[in-house]
Amino acid sequence: MKRRNLVPKIQFSIALIITLTFLPGMVLAFSGGPPDHVCADPPDYTNCTMCHSSFTVNSGAGYVALTGLPTAYTPGTTYPISVTTAMTGQLRWGFELTAIKADGSRGGQLVVTDPTNTQLSVNVTYNRDFMKHTSAGSFPGTPNSHTWTASWTAPIAGTGTVTFFLAGNAANNSSTNAGDYIFIMNTNVHQAGALPSLDVTLSPISPPIMVPMAGGSFSFNASVQRTVGPQAPFTVWARAKNPNGTYTGPLLGPVSINPPVGTNVTRLRNQNIPGSWVTGFYSYLGYANTSFTYPAIDSSTFTFTKLATLVDGPMVWDFNCYGEPFPFEMEETSALASEFRMMGANPNPFNPTTAISYKLQASRNVSLKVFDATGRLVTELVNGWREAGTHEVTFDGSNLSSGVYLYSIQAGPQTATGKMVLMK
Secondary structure (H helix, E strand, O other): OHHHHHHHHHHHHHHHHHHHHHOOOHHHHOOOOOOOOOEOOOOOOOEHHHOOOOOOOOOOOOEEEEEOOOOEEOOOOEEEEEEEEEOOOOOEEEEEEEEEOOOOOEOOEEEOOOOOOEEEEEEOOOOEEEEEEOOHHHOOOOOOEEEEEEEEEOOOOOOOOEEEEEEEEEEOOOOOOOOOEEEEEEEEEEEOOOOOOEEEEEEEOOOOEEEOOOEEEEEEEEEEEEOOOOOOOEEEEEEEEOOOOOEOOOOEEEEEEOOOOOOOEEEEEEEEEEOOOOOEEEEEEEEEEOOOOOOOOEEEEEEEEEOOOOOOOOOOOOOOEEEOOOOOHHHHHHHHHOOEEEEEEEOOOEOOEEEEEEEEOOOEEEEEEEEOOOOOEEEEEEEEEEOOEEEEEEEEOOOOOOEEEEEEEEEOOEEEEEEEEEOO
């Protein structure tokens, strides 16, 4: 009997040892380096706040930075790089870095040059490398900031754009995950002599962006250009990725513009975020392509957080993106009017039905979609070939709640959007 009783005692002892090893603060378990795929890289865009959850990502007066990358890389060349995580008053540090190609696989080779403080894991599942700190490289007790050094060997010719995704942990050295700040960033490096034919860059004003619970707005600069001729119209638009991984409809545009080759066009835009949007971490993404289709030739992104904190101020209802218009936008709109015209919703406001009308000068494939205030697709009213002439389609909101709805129509390469208000 005594020998049989040894089995559960041994199992309990093993379980107790495992528990004591891994539970006294996962910061200790991860002090030798975080798990792979928490540097906000696609397709999941997960980051270290999965464990270090005291604060939303990119909050606090700190930062993570990647320096040493070239403006444009020469294939096969090795570049010394540095990663810095900083925040005044914090006392322990961490990071994770990966570099990927447009198809999501490894973009060149990250190289460890300081094995005492940095390490590299090769992740077969994601087909990419993850560089991160070691236990010694977390530098417990070091105040305010720390910098790690490494190098990056650029991929072979023809790879195109490489995107670096980086997360940094500014910890308080408390042996727990509480009180730690997580910062993320990403940046693109193009191959020398092989810039994408289109380029878009979104730059937020005064990050980190924190939107109150009742909604609010933020500002950003949208820069676009055609880098390689010949000159031809192209399409620019933006959308947001929701905390649950879904995407909104277009928030900016889609806009068809036609600037001269090499002309960098930058406009200040303002984005409303409704109070009805859920709290959490969002990505705001801009695209440039020859048409309003995915995947785009080039894209850019920044992040914002919708807070769960109640503050004074009116509720924001709509998701307008407004501000400085793009040059050629009005001329292009005027030119397209001869081919296609959106005549809008009538009545507007409505209850419970309204008629959306549009006019085609020539027969085209038409898609007419309706989105709610969160960017969720409500219905697709039209999807198929339509003859030239005036068309009208009824939208029925009987089963929907009151609020603002966005309709978006695409007729061939041309697009238009509008708003309608359901009032019950």
